[in-house]
Amino acid sequence: xxxxxxxxxxxxxxxxxxxxxxxxxxxxxxxxxxxxxxxxxxxxxxxxxxxxxxxxxxxxxxxxxxxxxxxxxxxxxxxxxxxxxxxxxxxxxxxxxxxxxxxxxxxxxxxxxxxxxxxxxxxxxxxxxxxxxxxxxxxxxxxxxxxxxxxxxxxxxxxxxxxxxxxxxxxxxxxxxxxxxxxxxxxxxxxxxxxxxxxxxxxxxxxxxxxxxxxxxxxxxxxxxxxxxxxxxxxxxxxxxxxxxxxxxxxxxxxxxxxxxxxxxxxxxxxxxxxxxxxxxxxxxxxxxxxxxxxxxxxxxxxxxxxxxxxxxxxxxxxxxxxxxxxxxxxxxxxxxxxxxxxxxxxxxxxxxxxxxxxxxxxxxxxxxxxxxxxxxxxxxxxxxxxxxxxxxxxxxxxxxxxxxxxxxx
Amino acid sequence: xxxxxxxxxxxxxxxxxxxxxxxxxxxxxxxxxxxxxxxxxxxxxxxxxxxxxxxxxxxxxxxxxxxxxxxxxxxxxxxxxxxxxxxxxxxxxxxxxxxxxxxxxxxxxxxxxxxxxxxxxxxxxxxxxxxxxxxxxxxxxxxxxxxxxxxxxxxxxxxxxxxxxxxxxxxxxxxxxxxxxxxxxxxxxxxxxxxxxxxxxxxxxxxxxxxxxxxxxxxxxxxxxxxxxxxxxxxxxxxxxxxxxxxxxxxxxxxxxxxxxxxxxxxxxxxxxxxxxxxxxxxxxxxxxxxxxxxxxxxxxxxxxxxxxxxxxxxxxxxxxxxxxxxxxxxxxxxxxxxxxxxxxxxxxxxxxxxxxxxxxxxxxxxxxxxxxxxxxxxxxxxxxxxxxxxxxxxxxxxxxxxxxxxxxxxxxxxxxxxxxxxxxxxxxxxxxxxxxxxxxxxxxxxxxxxxxxxxxxxxxxxxxxxxxxxxxxxxxxxxxxxxxxxxxxxxxxxxxxxxxxxx
Numbered sequence: 001x002x003x004x005x006x007x008x009x010x011x012x013x014x015x016x017x018x019x020x021x022x023x024x025x026x027x028x029x030x031x032x033x034x035x036x037x038x039x040x041x042x043x044x045x046x047x048x049x050x051x052x053x054x055x056x057x058x059x060x061x062x063x064x065x066x067x068x069x070x071x072x073x074x075x076x077x078x079x080x081x082x083x084x085x086x087x088x089x090x091x092x093x094x095x096x097x098x099x100x101x102x103x104x105x106x107x108x109x110x111x112x113x114x115x116x117x118x119x120x121x122x123x124x125x126x127x128x129x130x131x132x133x134x135x136x137x138x139x140x141x142x143x144x145x146x147x148x149x150x151x152x153x154x155x156x157x158x159x160x161x162x163x164x165x166x167x168x169x170x171x172x173x174x175x176x177x178x179x180x181x182x183x184x185x186x187x188x189x190x191x192x193x194x195x196x197x198x199x200x201x202x203x204x205x206x207x208x209x210x211x212x213x214x215x216x217x218x219x220x221x222x223x224x225x226x227x228x229x230x231x232x233x234x235x236x237x238x239x240x241x242x243x244x245x246x247x248x249x250x251x252x253x254x255x256x257x258x259x260x261x262x263x264x265x266x267x268x269x270x271x272x273x274x275x276x277x278x279x280x281x282x283x284x285x286x287x288x289x290x291x292x293x294x295x296x297x298x299x300x301x302x303x304x305x306x307x308x309x310x311x312x313x314x315x316x317x318x319x320x321x322x323x324x325x326x327x328x329x330x331x332x333x334x335x336x337x338x339x340x341x342x343x344x345x346x347x348x349x350x351x352x353x354x355x356x357x358x359x360x361x362x363x364x365x366x367x368x369x370x371x372x373x374x375x376x377x378x379x380x381x382x383x384x385x386x387x388x389x390x391x392x393x394x395x396x397x398x399x400x401x402x403x404x405x406x407x408x409x410x
Numbered sequence: 411x412x413x414x415x416x417x418x419x420x421x422x423x424x425x426x427x428x429x430x431x432x433x434x435x436x437x438x439x440x441x442x443x444x445x446x447x448x449x450x451x452x453x454x455x456x457x458x459x460x461x462x463x464x465x466x467x468x469x470x471x472x473x474x475x476x477x478x479x480x481x482x483x484x485x486x487x488x489x490x491x492x493x494x495x496x497x498x499x500x501x502x503x504x505x506x507x508x509x510x511x512x513x514x515x516x517x518x519x520x521x522x523x524x525x526x527x528x529x530x531x532x533x534x535x536x537x538x539x540x541x542x543x544x545x546x547x548x549x550x551x552x553x554x555x556x557x558x559x560x561x562x563x564x565x566x567x568x569x570x571x572x573x574x575x576x577x578x579x580x581x582x583x584x585x586x587x588x589x590x591x592x593x594x595x596x597x598x599x600x601x602x603x604x605x606x607x608x609x610x611x612x613x614x615x616x617x618x619x620x621x622x623x624x625x626x627x628x629x630x631x632x633x634x635x636x637x638x639x640x641x642x643x644x645x646x647x648x649x650x651x652x653x654x655x656x657x658x659x660x661x662x663x664x665x666x667x668x669x670x671x672x673x674x675x676x677x678x679x680x681x682x683x684x685x686x687x688x689x690x691x692x693x694x695x696x697x698x699x700x701x702x703x704x705x706x707x708x709x710x711x712x713x714x715x716x717x718x719x720x721x722x723x724x725x726x727x728x729x730x731x732x733x734x735x736x737x738x739x740x741x742x743x744x745x746x747x748x749x750x751x752x753x754x755x756x757x758x759x760x761x762x763x764x765x766x767x768x769x770x771x772x773x774x775x776x777x778x779x780x781x782x783x784x785x786x787x788x789x790x791x792x793x794x795x796x797x798x799x800x801x802x803x804x805x806x807x808x809x810x811x812x813x814x815x816x817x818x819x820x821x822x823x824x825x826x827x828x829x830x831x832x833x834x835x836x837x838x839x840x841x842x843x844x845x846x847x848x849x850x851x852x853x854x855x856x857x858x859x860x861x862x863x864x865x866x867x868x869x870x871x872x873x874x875x876x877x878x879x880x881x882x883x884x885x886x887x888x889x890x891x892x893x894x895x896x897x898x899x900x901x902x903x904x905x906x907x908x909x910x911x912x913x914x
Contacts, residue, residue, distance in 0.1 A: 352615065352618070353617060353618050354618060355618045355619045357618075357619065358618045358619075391495050391497060392492070392495075392536075394535065397497075397538055400497050401497075401499065401538055401597075402617075402618065402619075404470075404471050404497055404499065404555075404594075405499065405593070405594035405597050405598065405621065406591060406594035406595070406598075406621040406622055407594075407598065407617065407618065407619045407621055409622055410622075
């Protein structure tokens, strides 16, 4: 699995305004669903007949009026039948009704290339005393403070997006109106994680905890799956892996790429030298540390590093912290190195008394670990000669005892 | 007449000697002579030296098996062999088995066991050593594949190589190679533990392959699957027509081999068994003697060998189940010449061995040392003597004037450390002395005396006898002879008063 992550600063801005938040209001959703099902403008009689039994039609009309106020239905003029609005359709999709509320709000926002919108959450709060909050927002004297203007990220978001989704609870909300100025509160870090299982789909998550307004207790838990950037969906796991492995190991990318192109395997050619630890030589696997990287995906499904995104052509995934590619499969650089490695593994496999037959079995098993090379492992007689030359070595006894004590004879 | 007199009585002891070993010769170390391929221990460690030389001459491989392993020089030779690149392999009895011997057999002591353990620690990493409860064979093989040499030894590789009465046979190359095959087979299939580090033996795992069957030769074995030593011994006994000579440390009367010996003796074939005098074999040697088998022993005998006119063998197995039915033991059938060599050795032992077993012998047939069959050499030695004098307590004659009438003392057989043919009891008869708590007995006489008015009158008076007479509370009368000149008076007085003459 590839795991990349970075910190995301979540800023907060406290402001007075009107924001519609998703609420579970089944009575209004029923009316909206009725309008959608009928596929035509509905009137008070429709509502009474289908939803309210034998109540008078005026009650049905009052319901329609309320739905129009909530923006779920719309009509030309002030009277008559109403039809399903965009907000109504959205409410059906989300199974929630956006209910406008006027009050004091804490707006959470951030800048990250993988966020759909900078505005990520809103929280309504009640001031200790409403007027104190207002005074704070308006700098105590009702004059506008230049430092309390609505941050550009929020302004830009409002101009681009109508509906937002909370990273805290996934609920829909809509910012309908904000005062011109407010109060910039604290900033808190959470993590953005890009996780990609080898045989699965990538996912981008935000995880962490956010502070609430001082008047509210507890923390806001964030564990939110973001929508995948379109370009990332077009990338392959292998492309990203090769880039990371090359970057982390210092190995030529083309060499790693060649193994993938020819053998369809993700492996790292590695010199058989002191840079490898004993367990890495034994397992032929290694954890590769990858330093901090910026990723930019190209439209032709490649990932490059250290390159600025080109407008319109590239999609910037942003810079990620250092990471580790766990248990990367290693292969020798060439046949000579494969031979050295193979013979080393043969010796390492001698942990009990051996016969020519068992050594041959080991030789075959070790050979299988080098499917892309032609190593030249030691024959049993050669191993015996090595043991004879090093008869005092503790490993040698595993060959010499069976040889001296009859097990090498037919 | 009143002086003490000495008396004695000689009593012949007809009781048999208890089951014992009669001393027939002094105990002396065996010679270091070489008889063909057979080497004896020797007072100067000749056998020990042969083994060191054999290990020192090895170029490739040393295979050594010994129930116990505590000889410093042998271990040093093994370590030196390792240092010059020779691979050294060893089989020994397990530590538990060795430790248990201290209780079972006075041949072994705690010091020996400690030395064995200490030596194993020195061999760690240099000698590939395996052990098992039942390993008892003793032999050395060197370079079995290129230039085989070897010895089968009845001696453990400890002090026995210098002190015991043992035998070793130098093997032919073919026999040495065959014995190496047996070593390999046992190493791979019957070992239980392998020495891996100081004071630690790990359990042995199955070998990667079953070793090939050992080549046929004059080597015979006892293993968990093979009892060819037993078969050979039985065969030699069965086919003997003139004589059977057997040397063994241990033997058990209920084993078929010992039963076969008894049967053969009962058929009239002369059988001689040489062994070590130990309480553990008392029952068996008694059974052998009942079959008229001659049983001789040496304090240090440990050799195991059989000679008959049908063939001969030197082996590591005792004549008991643990050597002939299970365990790991080896033996080598001897050539005709070496069979005769073995007979020479056994005959010389028969002539020289210090002990002869007799379960029920008349005392008068032996004078000298014996060893009680139910005791160890340390505390079972006794002497058979012609006569033992026993001093009895003095006897007091009732009458000082007639000592010869004093009764004899009681002759109870004393607790002697010797076994005498006869006992001479000696005692002294003493005249009686005046007992304590007696009062003088005076005689009453009538005398004339004057009363107050001056008239004569008769009166009674008590006066002492001469010599004086005393009486105890039982009214017994004692005439005290305090002066030899009054002997006649005393005698007369005693007669008159029905008393006894006593001395002061």
